[in-house]
Amino acid sequence: MNTFYTHFLKLLLTIALISTATAQAADVKLLNVSYDPTRELYQEYNAAFAKHWKETTGQTVEIQQSHGGSGKQARSVIDGLDADVVTLALAYDVDQLYQKAKLIPEDWQSRLPNNSAPYTSTAVFLVRAGNPKGIKDWDDLVKPGVSVVTPNPKTSGGARWNYLAAYGYALKKYGTDDAAKDFLKKLYKNVAVLDTGARGATVSFVEREIGDVLIAWENEAYLSLKEYGADKYQVVVPSVSILAEPSVAVVDKVASKHGTEKAAEEYLEYLYSKEGQDIAAKNFYRPRDPEILAKYGKQFKALNLFTIDEVFGGWNKAHATHFADGGAFDQIYSQ
Template sequence: MALLAYLHYTTDIFEVFMTDVARYQQKSKTLSALSIAGVALTLGLAGCSNSETTEAAADGSATTEGQNIELLNVSYDVARDFYKDYNPLFVEHYKAEHPDSKILIKQSHGGSSKQALSVANGLQADVATMNQGSDIELLEKKGLVESDWESKFPDNAVPFTSTIVFLVRKDNPENIKDWEDLTKDGVEIVMANPKVTGNGRYAFLGAYGYGLHAFNQDETKAQGYVKDMLKNVKVYENGGRAATTTFVQRGIGDVLVTFENEANLAATDFGAGQVDIVYPKYSIKSESPVAVVKTVTDKKGTTDAAKAYLDYLWSEPAQQLAADLYLRPSVKSVLDKNSDKLPPVETFRPNDAFGTWDEIMSTYFSDGGVFDQLAVNAPQ
């Protein structure tokens, strides 16, 4: 029977990790969250939802050799594991080229759209690394990012992609094999909130795209499928990592609908032995675009360093790191080399199925939009 969905709204969380090159191999084995209520999105760096710093010698962009540089990367929730390891990798690369300068990299993580809104409202990000184009487009509209941001880096400024998969309990007791199984009576779904997170939006659009694919583009039947699926949502979380915590550590739900890299992190690390991954036959491709927040970097004198920071995402070491963390590298040679851990999946791009991100946001995720119409207990 349909279970009443509830919202587990977590406020922005703060974690500060000081790392250096000597601790490069260290990996966190647990998830921790410190809930703090009543914090405004427009707070400065001390008010980031989750921050991490990496410090070592490197070059300072648009500054003289020997000066100190500080970069803030504002990013989406489940990218924290990648950037935790990428930052020391980048710093080491820069140290070899510019030994007389020093760079400090700080991280902020949270729901992608909340993060973009924070930057739009004044958070001084040097770079934005999001998980959907609409979040960068918001910054472009605000005049913070250049209008040709997609052409500034290879692959339309998308260094890696992911897809939506299912994380289920060990040995898959509910026998969930594909999207249609998410509508079974009694199945409890955990997912991120589509109103505020890219993770949740990709999950919703993945389900909708499956419905269109399964029912020969029949909108009525596709919406019927999605409505039935959403009836089974037990929890909408305010971030992809919060959804993982709810499913794995709190033991709520039968299936977590999430990104492939997040599912693999749970299956191989903090949820090892407790969960399995199910790949649907047809799913959505999620793209993670990046951009320099030019108005901020021009003011700080960090434009060159910010660009170099993003450029290095396409280096072979960074692309292999992405693959190691179950992100799909945009450099084909690296992706092909890792096909054992990143199996081929038939995917579709959201823009091909649903239009531009502006159209997607206004049609599906605005107040009273398609998501609100189909979700029995839609998050507000």
């Protein structure tokens, strides 16, 4: 029995040692609450920023990450998750921090350039190698016999962009809202599975091999190519799509409580620097900086992009008409 206790004590001691080893306090600690597909991006960016911060201020900075569905993450910050900065999928989710809890000022979106979206993306198609169903544009998705995978717009920020991209395309091509709704009705009839999040939809398509085409963010589509092999899938860029602007913001109330405003602000501003933009492009987000965009020109095919403000009059309006209970999506999907 004695040996048992000594072993147990040793184990406890080891745990205690590990705790102290990991508790080497950094000068500044930031918590970045982000959404699902940015894991790889911020893993790389955080290391670069830590180096930059050390060089300019001499302080060490440790950045902690939390990932999840964009809407859920916003909800957690409202409920008290101590985020110094949020980097979410869409402005609507960031805006909830003002609407529901006044954690940020109303004009948060004008504090950083480009609507506080340092990088952009767009909705594209991922198809199986050789493109057996011959998918080239949105019209091919509503054809009978084509099986589509896209997440649920009710729960997934990424899925809302997909929905609005298809809607904007149909509106441009057929002219009226009724025709666009009709188009989406046909499209969602072809949807094989509505996952709750973007990563879940990708997993359904690549690992469970469901569907002929995955509507995905460009960055997520290229990441799948990288992870699962470029010989198994290919990316198809449609003629028209939406300009997705993932928004970032310093959560003022939290940062001022932690005394981390300076680092938090610089953390977001550095995303616009050459290095930040380069890391974004490397992780398949479209950079804002024209020079970096040119450098990665081959990767980002030019296409006709429309913004949510142009076609839908902004996120609040788009949300109320399309995704609120009883909105256009409910009508489309229930029939």
